Amino acid sequence: MKITPFSAGFGVEVTGVDLAGSLDDDTKARLRAAWAKHLVLVVRDQENLSPEDHVRFCELFGNLGKRSRPADDRHEGTDAPSEVMFVSNRKEDGKFIGSLPDGEMQFHIDQCYVERPARATCLYAIVVPDAGGDTIFGDLCRAYDALPDDLRGVVDDYDALNVFSYDSTSREQVGKISNARQFVQPMVVSHPVTGRKALYVNRLMTAEIVGMPGDAGRAIIDRLVAHEEQPEFLYTHKWRKGDLLIWDNLCTVHARTDFDPTKERHLRRFTVEGGPLVGE
Ligand code: OGA
Numbered sequence: 711m712k713i714t715p716f717s718a719g720f721g722v723e724v725t726g727v728d729l730a731g732s733l734d735d736d737t738k739a740r741l742r743a744a745w746a747k748h749l750v751l752v753v754r755d756q757e758n759l760s761p762e763d764h765v766r767f768c769e770l771f772g773n774l775g776k777r778s779r780p781a782d783d784r785h786e787g788t789d790a791p792s793e794v795m796f797v798s799n800r801k802e803d804g805k806f807i808g809s810l811p812d813g814e815m816q817f818h819i820d821q822c823y824v825e826r827p828a829r830a831t832c833l834y835a836i837v838v839p840d841a842g843g844d845t846i847f848g849d850l851c852r853a854y855d856a857l858p859d860d861l862r863g864v865v866d867d868y869d870a871l872n873v874f875s876y877d878s879t880s881r882e883q884v885g886k887i888s889n890a891r892q893f894v895q896p897m898v899v900s901h902p903v904t905g906r907k908a909l910y911v912n913r914l915m916t917a918e919i920v921g922m923p924g925d926a927g928r929a930i931i932d933r934l935v936a937h938e939e940q941p942e943f944l945y946t947h948k949w950r951k952g953d954l955l956i957w958d959n960l961c962t963v964h965a966r967t968d969f970d971p972t973k974e975r976h977l978r979r980f981t982v983e984g985g986p987l988v989g990e
């Protein structure tokens with residue numbers, strides 16, 4: 711197995727491993743260590759990875775996460791475990807069979823609007839378009855380290871309200887939905903293994919800073935998200951069929967670029983369970 715860091719400053723490509731087979735202890739330890747250090751693992755060439763293999767990979771990093779979405783019958787009829795979600799624009803009988811079917815998605819952190827957000831999200835590419843539908847990741851540890859002093863002072867001291875409604879892909883849509891789920895989280899979190907601090911704020915879901923008047927808080931959130939979305943903190947993943955990605959959902963943010971809705975894009979997704987977040 712070969713682990714090659716990306717030039718983006720975080721994230722690694724993993725080649726020469728077959729996750730359908732059993733892994734020895736040394737390989738498992740190297741995968742865990744690489745994930746703790748680099749935050750995003752891109753495992754290439756996993757053709758025909760079964761749902762069970764996919765779950766076994768996730769369980770290297772923790773317990774399998776429950777779906778955070780409401781009970782939903784769209785995933786019935788597949789042979790995958792019930793925790794599965796499909797990020798897919800496939801249709802059956804005129805209805806999408808999965809979630810997040812099309813379009814761009816703004817930068818976000820999965821489930822930051824619930825008490826216990828997933829520790830990791832793991833996506834497996836079954837069918838991907840030739841162009842577009844890239845997933846862009848941002849390194850929130852380096853973003854925190856590079857914060858100007860005035861912004862660091864705010865995020866160290868305040869919490870923020872995170873709000874989301876399923877299938878909203880832009881902040882404008884979220885704002886229009888009255889029964890969106892929401893939870894107050896710290897604006898800084900620590901990586902559980904390395905202890906590095908990360909800026910826990912994102913464009914799509916971070917709605918207000920608790921205890922700061924609306925406009926002042928909004929202006930700071932706008933500065934924070936502009937800061938963390940600077941190209942020096944980003945890695946753009948161009949999907950290939952057979953790619954298996956796992957990302958740190960505490961210390962990275964992610965977005966999706968647009969793609970041709972007439973082209974099929976079908977990915978299988980599981981999460982790794984997380985705990986309540988502890989701030990500074
Ligand atoms: C997700 C997600 C992005 C993509 O599954 O949480 O944001 O590229 N997916 O489909």
Ligand code: MN
Pocket residue numbers: 818819820964
């Ligand atoms: Mn997401």
